[in-house]
Amino acid sequence: MTATEVKAKNDFQAALTVTGRSPEIPEAADVYGWLIGSWELDVRHYWIDVSSQGIKGEAHFGWVLEGRAVQDVWIMPRRSDRAADLGETGNSYGTTLRVWDAAIQAWRVTWINPVTSARADLVGQWSGRDIVQVGTHGNGVPIRWLFTEITPDSFRWTGEALEPDGKTWKLEGEFRARRMR
DSSP: OOHHHHHHHHHHHHHHBOSSOOTTSOGGGOOSGGGOEEEEEEEEEESEEOGGGTOEEEEEEEEEGGGTEEEEEEEESOGGGOOTTOOSTTOEEEEEEEEEETTTTEEEEEEEETTTTEEEEEEEEEETTEEEEEEEETTSOEEEEEEEEEETTEEEEEEEEEOTTSSOEEEEEEEEEEEOO
């Protein structure tokens, strides 16, 4: 890497990342700040039950855009287990951008996985002790993503899609997360 490339990399990181939430976001609306840091993921369900396979993933969260957004990188399998021939099935190296929207007093959430060209757009907010994110896959199918069983060092994440009957939610993904130290 040349000196110019190193400087450009550092300038980009400095322009993107910050250490905390913008004061424009009310503390009570800080839905995602507790996620800042790195997490190890146990993959339980990824389109099918994969709990017996012991698949591990990782997720990394940080404040970005002057503290008005939280961005993550969600990786499965984890970087240390990745191989060149993963293909699309069971391969996720995507990012989520959660941007505070004062007009609706909630977070606009966009997830993109360039490996599979998948995209989802949701709105997220607290619902009691859980985070509920509701929206659609890129193809218009209604989805809901939930952070539940939240502690300072762990959480459960599930993703569901609404079946064509308009009543039944089908589990698409389930992850158990532990904070990395």
